[in-house]
Amino acid sequence: MKHNENKTLQREQSDRAVELGQHESVRSHVHRRLNDEVDRLERRIETLRLTKAPHTAIMISAYERMIDRKKGFIQSLDSGSLN
Numbered sequence: 001m002k003h004n005e006n007k008t009l010q011r012e013q014s015d016r017a018v019e020l021g022q023h024e025s026v027r028s029h030v031h032r033r034l035n036d037e038v039d040r041l042e043r044r045i046e047t048l049r050l051t052k053a054p055h056t057a058i059m060i061s062a063y064e065r066m067i068d069r070k071k072g073f074i075q076s077l078d079s080g081s082l083n
Contacts, residue, residue, distance in 0.1 A: 027077065030077065031074065031077060031078075034070050034073065034074050034077075035074070037070060038067055038070050038071060038074075041063045041066055041067050041070075042067065044063055045060050045063050045064065045067075048060050048063075
């Protein structure tokens with residue numbers, strides 16, 4: 001693993017520290033984590049669009065579905081309908 005990737009991974013792991021006994025801490029942790037995952041998937045899609053590899057359309061479609069589901073969950077979390 002590259003040095004920069006290792007530092008990023010360590011930072012992400014420290015950002016993931018969560019106080020399980022505190023509802024708002026858990027909620028903000030989940031929200032932050034989902035947003036990070038959506039950002040990563042969107043970057044993967046952009047990379048795939050620049051690639052001439054086989055099956056990119058299938059992969060992009062799968063990533064877009066994942067993004068839609070994650071964004072839907074974020075909206076449910078924000079609206080409080082998961083309580």
